Amino acid sequence: MPERTCIACKRKTDQASFWRVARDFEGRVALWRGLGRSAYICKQLECLEGAMAKGRLERALRGAVSNEDKRVLREELICKLR
Numbered sequence: 001m002p003e004r005t006c007i008a009c010k011r012k013t014d015q016a017s018f019w020r021v022a023r024d025f026e027g028r029v030a031l032w033r034g035l036g037r038s039a040y041i042c043k044q045l046e047c048l049e050g051a052m053a054k055g056r057l058e059r060a061l062r063g064a065v066s067n068e069d070k071r072v073l074r075e076e077l078i079c080k081l082r
């Protein structure tokens, strides 16, 4: 099982334990879409907020992430926690 690292807390574990975030064909950043470079985030609010802060998502995906993409993604992931 390949190990991945949470971009917020740096915890390493198997890929299935994380949300995977990547760019779709139009360049929007979203959950479980697209191939190539992706970011992994623990399925908890603390890491979700941490991933959105301090440019961590941008660094992991090597490029700008719009505030709108972040807002939509954050709402989607928070819904999954409920």
Ligand SMILES: [Zn+2]
Pocket (backbone or CB within 6 Å): 006, 007, 008, 009, 010, 011, 041, 042, 047
């Ligand atoms: Zn984490």
